[in-house]
Amino acid sequence: MKQLSASRFYKGMNLTAFTLVMIFLYIPILILVIFSFNDAKIITGWKGFTLKYYVQLWGNQSIKEAFRNTMLIAGLSTLVSTVLGVLTALGLQNKKFSGRKLVSALIYVPLVMPDILMGVSLALLFNFTRVNTGMFTVLIAHITFCISYTVIVINSRLEGFDYSLVEAAMDLGAKPAVIFWKIKFPLMLPGIIAAALLAFTLSIDDFIITFFTSGRGFDTLPIYVEGTIRRGTITTINSLSTLMIAFTLFLVVITKRVRKAMISAL
Amino acid sequence: MTRENKQDWSRQNDLVKKADSRRNLASWALSAPALFWLIVFFLVPYLIVVIYSFLTPDIYDVKFEFSLDAYRQAFNSAYLNTFLQSFKLAFLTTLLCLLFGFPVAYFIARAKDKTKNALLVFIIIPFWTNLIIRIFSWRIFLAYNGVLNDVLMNIGLISQPLEIMRTDLAVMLVMVYVYLPYMILPLYSVLEKLDFTLLHAAMDLGANDVKAFFHITLPLSVEGIFAGSLLVFIPSLGAYLIPQLVGNQKTLYLGQVITYKIKNIPRNWPMASALSLTLLLFVALLLFLGYMLYKHQKSRRIA
Numbered sequence: 300m301k302q303l304s305a306s307r308f309y310k311g312m313n314l315t316a317f318t319l320v321m322i323f324l325y326i327p328i329l330i331l332v333i334f335s336f337n338d339a340k341i342i343t344g345w346k347g348f349t350l351k352y353y354v355q356l357w358g359n360q361s362i363k364e365a366f367r368n369t370m371l372i373a374g375l376s377t378l379v380s381t382v383l384g385v386l387t388a389l390g391l392q393n394k395k396f397s398g399r400k401l402v403s404a405l406i407y408v409p410l411v412m413p414d415i416l417m418g419v420s421l422a423l424l425f426n427f428t429r430v431n432t433g434m435f436t437v438l439i440a441h442i443t444f445c446i447s448y449t450v451i452v453i454n455s456r457l458e459g460f461d462y463s464l465v466e467a468a469m470d471l472g473a474k475p476a477v478i479f480w481k482i483k484f485p486l487m488l489p490g491i492i493a494a495a496l497l498a499f500t501l502s503i504d505d506f507i508i509t510f511f512t513s514g515r516g517f518d519t520l521p522i523y524v525e526g527t528i529r530r531g532t533i534t535t536i537n538s539l540s541t542l543m544i545a546f547t548l549f550l551v552v553i554t555k556r557v558r559k560a561m562i563s564a565l
Numbered sequence: 566m567t568r569e570n571k572q573d574w575s576r577q578n579d580l581v582k583k584a585d586s587r588r589n590l591a592s593w594a595l596s597a598p599a600l601f602w603l604i605v606f607f608l609v610p611y612l613i614v615v616i617y618s619f620l621t622p623d624i625y626d627v628k629f630e631f632s633l634d635a636y637r638q639a640f641n642s643a644y645l646n647t648f649l650q651s652f653k654l655a656f657l658t659t660l661l662c663l664l665f666g667f668p669v670a671y672f673i674a675r676a677k678d679k680t681k682n683a684l685l686v687f688i689i690i691p692f693w694t695n696l697i698i699r700i701f702s703w704r705i706f707l708a709y710n711g712v713l714n715d716v717l718m719n720i721g722l723i724s725q726p727l728e729i730m731r732t733d734l735a736v737m738l739v740m741v742y743v744y745l746p747y748m749i750l751p752l753y754s755v756l757e758k759l760d761f762t763l764l765h766a767a768m769d770l771g772a773n774d775v776k777a778f779f780h781i782t783l784p785l786s787v788e789g790i791f792a793g794s795l796l797v798f799i800p801s802l803g804a805y806l807i808p809q810l811v812g813n814q815k816t817l818y819l820g821q822v823i824t825y826k827i828k829n830i831p832r833n834w835p836m837a838s839a840l841s842l843t844l845l846l847f848v849a850l851l852l853f854l855g856y857m858l859y860k861h862q863k864s865r866r867i868a
Binding site: 412414417 | 585588589591592593594595596598599600602603604606607608609610611613614616617626627665666668669671672673675684687688690691693694695696697698699701702703704705706712742745795799800802803805806810820823824827828834837838841844845848852
């Protein structure tokens with residue numbers, strides 16, 4: 300009996316820890332959301348409900364441009380890195396592939412390096428080759444850091460692949476293209492969606508690598524937000540942030556499929 | 566075996582070999598685009614970092630003159646202190662994440678299957694929320710005239726606002742906040758597979774909770790602890806945004822110093838390169854140690 304009560308004590312402790320961590324994780328975000336509706340110029344006490352910062356947001360041209368840039372870069376880098384991810388994962392399916400170790404090493408090493416190192420090295424590459432920094436260089440950088448993630452996520456999905464289906468189709472005389480589009484691709488699709496989603500989020504989220512590879516005049520949202528915080532004009536940032544959080548919540552809550560993909564992507 | 570059979574067998578063997586080499590070629594072709602991309606945009610840039618670290622700085626650029634100054638300066642006391650600060654921050658962040666993350670991961674792992682996924686989503690939402698927004702929300706929370714001080718003063722706990730923003734404490738707090746999910750998720754995936762009947766057996770045999778924890782739960786979750794610690798420690802070493810936005814300029818961390826050397830004028834790209842390479846070396850060493858420990862652990866388990 301004594302042990303049972305001790306167990307309960309530990310369970311209680313874990314529950315307490317969980318609750319505290321939840322409060323820790325969500326309080327700042329909640330406050331941010333609440334204060335985006337606060338009718339005050341600076342962050343002091345509650346001054347009444349307003350939507351004016353959302354209206355200001357709508358009229359802000361540089362935010363609109365940063366948003367367009369972010370979506371463009373995220374969309375293109377997701378597309379390229381997912382296609383490269385599918386191809387590479389298919390290549391790695393062959394266990395006797397003589398380049399397996401080399402390819403795996405090049406895929407895994409970028410993941411375990413601090414982001415700042417990729418930022419510095421790409422900045423120096425673009426300086427050395429005298430390439431003008433801007434949209435093009437940011438796009439290259441984003442594709443570079445997304446590839447590792449897409450390959451790994453898609454590859455992990457292919458690990459549990461049921462090859463008896465492919466063999467059955469081959470025995471029945473199906474052509475390779477048919478086998479790919481009718482069997483392999485549909486089975487890979489959840490992995491591809493998870494990979495694309497991860498790449499998209501990583502791209503939208505990235506600050507440091509973009510910071511090193513974007514020139515003046517090409518801002519993504521994180522770069523714009525950081526600059527605004529530094530300059531101290533933060534009122535619209537609250538409302539902008541709230542919208543971005545709402546976007547994440549929308550993705551997580553609305554679709555079960557996306558939620559599953561998000562969990563499996565990690 | 567007859568002669569004919571043998572011939573047949575060797576012909577088949579040839580066919581298999583041919584098919585193998587064709588598949589090998591296909592694999593090379595399929596991985597070629599990513600391989601090419603990573604060589605050009607991941608490996609080559611590091612070579613340029615190595616070259617730049619031996620050059621002479623210029624105000625806006627570099628001069629192509631050989632110099633060892635960058636390395637000489639990197640091991641000078643001011644920079645050693647920066648390294649030390651970054652290590653301290655990364656170490657404490659990892660430790661605190663482990664301390665808070667473990668009970669949370671354990672709690673989720675032992676929840677009912679239905680609640681499990683819901684609880685995981687709660688951990689993952691902040692993870693998928695923009696980093697800069699999460700940092701920014703702490704600025705609002707901790708600011709001198711921010712919400713925390715407001716609440717504490719209204720309750721009457723303090724009479725003067727606390728100055729938490731722009732301190733090392735704030736950096737620490739936000740670091741733990743940002744990296745906690747990176748610790749919880751690998752811990753969870755290990756604890757989820759843990760066979761809890763072992764724990765019950767141990768307790769039936771008279772072990773108490775503490776004993777059972779240290780003799781069963783902890784050793785069996787070592788892999789998750791490794792993975793989580795590396796996932797937290799390594800990016801923490803190069804942190805820039807968090808110390809930049811909630812820290813002060815008195816304590817500079819490695820990520821900040823490297824960034825200033827590249828972005829601020831006068832630029833010192835050789836210095837940034839030398840510091841980056843030193844960081845790279847530390848990370849490589851750490852990963853190697855982690856790998857050795859992992860192998861050791863694995864061989865011990867098989868034995």
